[in-house]
Amino acid sequence: MTAEPSVRSAIAGLSAASSCGGAPSLEVRWIIPGRLATAVARWFGRFPAGVESREDSYLVDPQLHGLSVKVRGDTALEVKAYRGSPGILRVAGRASGRMESWVKWSFPCAPLRQGRDDLAGWTPVRKRRRISRFAPGSGRMVARSAEGGREPGCQVELTEIRTPGQDWWTLGFEVTGPPGLLRSGLEAAAALVFAEALPGGAELGLEESTSYAGWLGHGPGGADHPGA
Numbered sequence: 001m002t003a004e005p006s007v008r009s010a011i012a013g014l015s016a017a018s019s020c021g022g023a024p025s026l027e028v029r030w031i032i033p034g035r036l037a038t039a040v041a042r043w044f045g046r047f048p049a050g051v052e053s054r055e056d057s058y059l060v061d062p063q064l065h066g067l068s069v070k071v072r073g074d075t076a077l078e079v080k081a082y083r084g085s086p087g088i089l090r091v092a093g094r095a096s097g098r099m100e101s102w103v104k105w106s107f108p109c110a111p112l113r114q115g116r117d118d119l120a121g122w123t124p125v126r127k128r129r130r131i132s133r134f135a136p137g138s139g140r141m142v143a144r145s146a147e148g149g150r151e152p153g154c155q156v157e158l159t160e161i162r163t164p165g166q167d168w169w170t171l172g173f174e175v176t177g178p179p180g181l182l183r184s185g186l187e188a189a190a191a192l193v194f195a196e197a198l199p200g201g202a203e204l205g206l207e208e209s210t211s212y213a214g215w216l217g218h219g220p221g222g223a224d225h226p227g228a
Helices: 004-012 014-020 038-043 179-193 212-217
Strands: 023-033 050-059 067-070 076-082 087-090 093-108 122-137 142-144 154-165 165-174
Touching: 004 142, 023 212, 038 154, 050 212, 067 212, 087 165, 087 179, 093 179, 122 179, 122 212, 142 179, 154 179, 165 179
Parallel strands: none
Antiparallel strands: 023 093, 023 165, 050 067, 050 122, 067 076, 076 093, 087 093, 122 142, 122 154, 154 165
16 A cells, blocks of 8 residues: 555645745755765865764656656655746856756655555655754854755755666755845855865766756756756
């Protein structure tokens, strides 16, 4: 017995929930094949961070154009609607990534499945996340552990991810708060994070910049198509 019917019911209810507005965010993410290097973990370790491990399940079949659908840790269904890109985030010599605007709704739900059998149409992604938050303080951006909640600010995560048979890692930025301040908040957090170069002078590029939805929708390593 699975909870798939309840998940589908929640997705079907999105049109009704959309009248509540949803939670807007501005995001940029890079996904890189292979295991996370210890040197990269140390690089991110300059900032206070909370750590969590969980498994999320993403709906990949059918593909829903403009939507990203996942069950977060078997406790909540999250539906994100893609609202376009305001442009490219560029940090000279460090990173270039596509900024993506999203609106998110969250619904409580039961686990997708009982037992360990895979559920058709869903891809499990195991994550070990290091999460830091950046928020204005004393006139500048201040980094702190993400354990305090989801108040407005920029959440930055360095995450080890594993899909069936493959290891990857990702660096992602997600800023929430007043719409008029999202871009400036993202750029300020990125400037702090990339103030020190990645180990070996590595630069994150547009070819690695993708959402989870685009990455899974085209197969790991494929071209990005947000919300495909």
